[in-house]
Amino acid sequence: MPKKDGFSAELKKNKILFLMLVPTIAFFLINNYVPMVGIYYAFTKFDIQAGLFGSPFVGLDNFKFLYQSNILWNITKNTILYNLVFIAVGNLLQIFIAVLLYKLSGNVFRKVTQTLMFMPYFVSYVILGVLVYNLFNYELGFINTLLKSLHIQPLDVFNSPQLWPVLIPVFYMWKWVGYGTVIYLATMLGISSEYYEAAEIDGANIFQQIRYITLPQIKPTFIILVLFALGSIMKGQFELFYQLVGSNGNLYITTDIIDTYVYRSLMFDFDIGIGAAGGLYQSVFGFILIITVNFLVKRRNPEYALF
């Protein structure tokens, strides 16, 4: 809480700016901050007539399902590792393609390919699940039909957990490549052309221009994207995993993440307390992670830190 006079002085000075921020503040208060009282559900045994604050307090009982079967470490590890791969490989690929598109000579080619690369974004995970199943089905799948006609041993993808740490990131990249590319491209387009003109006069070739002008200029965007990805690292991409892996227990060892685990636990028993407990675990863990990362960023370059 800022000092009272300091705040009112600021309010007076930047009246218009505050006014311009009113919709945003109202939005997040109503939509996010007030409902946060619901975190308390995680510590109660919910009774319908008693309501949120009348329900009995049960301490950490609702969290028991997370650590009961010694699975917590595995799902936490899976969640973090997958997301790290998504963030690292995803951003690199998107930046790479954005640079190629940005510096490409053909205008029409750029526009057409950019549109087409956006198409996977529209393929919902439900449909992706259908396609993947038909691609890899052991007896009739596209890949195995091909392998069989070449007299190669068919792949038993749906009973081979070791393949999925590759497959899942591949489908993730596929789906998001167009989306991320648009962000980076927009940032690059915001770079003043004067920089390049100057560089060209200095004799910098196209690769040098990319290295010394384009890449440094997109760094803030990159950091924002990474920070947001990290912020939801404990949650992200439930649908991707759920639709691709679903109920296939043979794959869980490498594909189970916190979200899918919590979902499975609640699937047959809608319990407000247990659901809230799962969410809170993700939030607290994610929060610690993000504070650490931000701290490191701030030490190296305070301008890029988020807060």
Added chain:
Amino acid sequence: MKKRNLRIFCLAIVTVLLLGVLAGACFTADGAANLKPVELQFYMVGDAPKDLQLVQEKINELAKKDLNVTVKFNYTSWTDFSTKYNLLLQTGQPIDLIYTASWLDYAKLARKNAFKPLDSLLPKYAPQLYKFVPKDYWNQVKVNGKIYTIPATWKEFTSNGFQYRKDLQKQFNLPEPDSLENVEKYFEGIKKNMPGQVLTGEYVSPGPGSWSFSALEILQMKYKWVNFGTPYGLVADYSNPSNIKAYWGSPEFAADMKMFKRWADKGFWSRSALSAKTDMTAFDNGKVVAIIQGQNPNKYGASLVSAKNAHPDWEIGYVPYPAVNGIAQVAHATQNGYAVPFSSKNPERALMFYQKLVLDKRYNWLSQYGIEGVHYNVKDGYYEPIGDPTKTGFGREGMNGWGWRNPDYMLFDKSFDAVKVIFEQMGTIASKSKYRGINIFDGFAEDYSSYQSERAALGTVLTQYLAPLEAGLVSDVDAAIKVFMEKAKAAGLEKIQKEYIKQWKAYCAQYNYK
């Protein structure tokens, strides 16, 4: 004018029936004049029919006159209906009547105080309905000794059966698949004669408390259990329900899992079955040659029509599991019902209206079949839709009125006759069984509040370790069983079993199921 005569005839018959049922009940038409006008909020799961507004207006015309009530019918839509249903009840939205079902956790919600107890309200505000519903139905829906829902009284059999291609069985001279051995021979024979033909579309499906592999249902040809969901691996025979014992980890369990592995290795289902999704049309379009799971008489009847339409040369066989193991169970009273949520401000009027919906034929037919002459006709006592049934604005039971079905008024499609034959067969089987087809298991309202987190943990273990076993998609059955049992124990299986057995035995003692 023939139609009109028929209507009058029907009406007369029904009136007589009604009088019989309600013998002794007085027919005082409640004067609506001295009642305050009220709008009732009525909730149902699923999608509203297209012509809901039309029908709602007609019903409200009647209700306004009779009870000074108007009703708003609300629907959850089928998307995420169970989440939304729970949200409606748990966030205290004012609702006057809501659908309940055992598969929507009726007992658990009642225990969490979601509904108003109706014991004292019913005789006062819905006396005829109170008498109309048989006593043992009221007993079956009690939770902690109180009535929380008004059960529907139509008796239906929800047991499943094994559906297969009888033409192929005959063609290749295979035995009728009426036992595990013969089912195996049937599949093997088709595999041999039609290499490349997919046999079944088995998949991992939601069961009670977790996912399980759908082929598991074939075990109904072997056991006489009260329930095939085997909650927490506990089973009891229908003829001796109180003798409940552990199935998981037993020698039978290992033998069964080995059989499933043998079946999987022989290619009775895909090696990718754990990731397969159910394909409702697979049998009808010839992709598979058998359905093991979930094929109840109704679905068999539907399949009979649609598959025969597309392939007139087919012959479709059906072995009801009750015909093999001798256990046919009528749907339990908690299968369909209506409750008054605790948030209701007008429970009295809600009950008065609901009584009309069930017992007043005008209300009942309107809400079940739509407007006569617009949506349907009655011909020779059969229900007949007007126009293309897939494009109608109000189909049969268009408002999903399973809860207020009145057996005395129900109209059936002509094609339902095939199903009725099987129902009769099951009725005979049921009457010979020890508890005359009472669904012992569905009436048991497990209270898992003391082991809720163990239950949640176990559910995930089952999906991960048990379903692959059931699908025979493990390399070493004994080793996989060992891992599964270890994980289940870590999740708290023993604690759950102990508590569950205690509750089950108390339940059996209460209803005298020995």
Added chain:
Amino acid sequence: MGLNMQSKYVIFFNILAYLFVSIMTILCVLPFLIIISGSLTDNTSIATSGYHLIPRVFSLEAYRTIFQFPEGILQAYAVTGINTLVGTTLGLFFISMAGYVLSRKDFKYRNTISFLIYFTTIFGGGLIPWYIMVNNVLKLHDSYIALCYPGLMTPFLIILMRTFIIHSFPDEMYEAAKIDGAGDFRIYRSIVLPIITPGLATVGLFLALNYWNDWYLSSMFISTPSKYELQFYLYNMLNSYQALNQMLSGSGASVVINPPSESVKLAMAVIATGPVLLLFPFVQRFFVAGITVGAVKG
């Protein structure tokens, strides 16, 4: 001579770029072609012989099933279209204002507020309190506002906007504008907005896509079918077929519901995506390089 060397690099770069981008594009388009072809294939053919680039047995049955009640689907298109338009316009206005204010170095609380906005991506109260808020407190049940307001802003887009503005708008320009006597809002409207066109286009695109793809808000808050959004209309259709088939137990009727299930799923994807892909080139007009900071003046 230097130029010669440079153009060699450019040629090399272009070969690399054309090659790589072409491969990526094919990988992205191929599945989509399969989807389109599948949606035009007879369902039995899909069941027995799988998906192909060219339909083995051509059929329009899937589209016929979906357009069974054309007025319903057209209504859903209209709801989604208007909602997307209104939501994106309003959202873009609010987000760009917020991004602008939070980018101002002389605004003392910019970091605190940025953090509080970001914080909501990590911490939340969960579904139920939010549902109670919208449904019981704001009483937006079955109202169009419930479809529109929750999508107006996302923390990500606000912070992204802020980055775009900081990026293309040096501090000195504020100072200069202030000295010229321009008010805070005027700087935003006449100086900031015109410069950040690619940023606005990006954020607008993402906002619009979020609105277009939403089905969840319809599912949670809407109970009148004529107010359904397109994606929910389609998704729910699929769910209801599935549910009805499972519920057929005890329906007492054998009205046969046998939708061409696989092809319908694919046709839905085509129907929901088509219009957006047609609009995409128009959005691209805003992705134009070369607007330099100096070129724009109050």
